[in-house]
Every structure is written in structure tokens, then in C-alpha cells.
Amino acid sequence: MxxxxxxxxxxxxxxxxxxxxxxxxGALAVAAPACAVTPFPDGFHAAEIATNGTTLHxxxxxxxxxxxxxxxxxxxxxxxxxxxxxxxxxxxxxxxxVDCILNNRTPFNxxxxxxxxxxxxxxxxxxxxxxxxxxxx
Numbered sequence: 001m002x003x004x005x006x007x008x009x010x011x012x013x014x015x016x017x018x019x020x021x022x023x024x025x026g027a028l029a030v031a032a033p034a035c036a037v038t039p040f041p042d043g044f045h046a047a048e049i050a051t052n053g054t055t056l057h058x059x060x061x062x063x064x065x066x067x068x069x070x071x072x073x074x075x076x077x078x079x080x081x082x083x084x085x086x087x088x089x090x091x092x093x094x095x096x097x098v099d100c101i102l103n104n105r106t107p108f109n110x111x112x113x114x115x116x117x118x119x120x121x122x123x124x125x126x127x128x129x130x131x132x133x134x135x136x137x
Contacts, residue, residue: 015111020097022114023107024090 044061093109100107123135 016101019107019111019114020094022111022118023093023097023109026109026114026117 040059041061044059047058047060049056049058097107099105119137123137127133127135
């Protein structure tokens, strides 16, 4: 094989594949929790309370002592959240990785970043197994 700076062509391909896979793991680790968000738990409902010449829009549910959270817009009680386009995380990550290879740039989420994420996930898993014990990285 032709010798390239940084190793053989096969080593560079292997390194690129490892960086890509680590990036995919990182992208999925970041994107997955966002897909699981629900607005309110089952059993909650919206209500309106007329008081002092205005109407309070509230969400009611749960059990135990009352908790009052004052935030959001005055007319609905809802909070603002930016619209985030729903895209296939793997497609976006793959396009970014290809662009980095074509332009000879190191990806932001390279193999080192992927390794850090895997180490953090393993530490979190170990912490859960040990009832919240702090796991040093």
C-alpha cells in the first residue's frame, strides 16, 4: 500500500471508520433523550381559574402537597420553546462526517469525543448499579 502521512491508507480508513462510528454514538446519545419528552404525565389536565378580573390557565394533576410554579406567558401558562426541526440524526451525522473527510477537517465529535461519551455512559451505568455512587472517569 502507498505510505501516507499518519500511517498506511488502510490505517487511515480504519481511523476514519472509528471516528465515524464514535460520532454516530455521540449523535444518537444526544438525540435520543429529546425524542422521549412528553408535555405532561398522564392524569394531568388543563383548567381555568377566574380570579381578580383575570383568568389563570393552569395544569392540575398528581397527588401530595400542592406545588405552584409561576412561569410562562400570562395568557396561557404555557412556556415558549424553540421549534427544532426533526431530522434523522444518523443522516445529519453522516453528511457532516463526509464533509469533514472531503475538506480534511477533524470532526467536532471525533473518535476522542466518542470515547469520552462512551466512558461517561459506562460510568453512569456503573453509578446506577451502585445506587448513585460517584464513579471517577
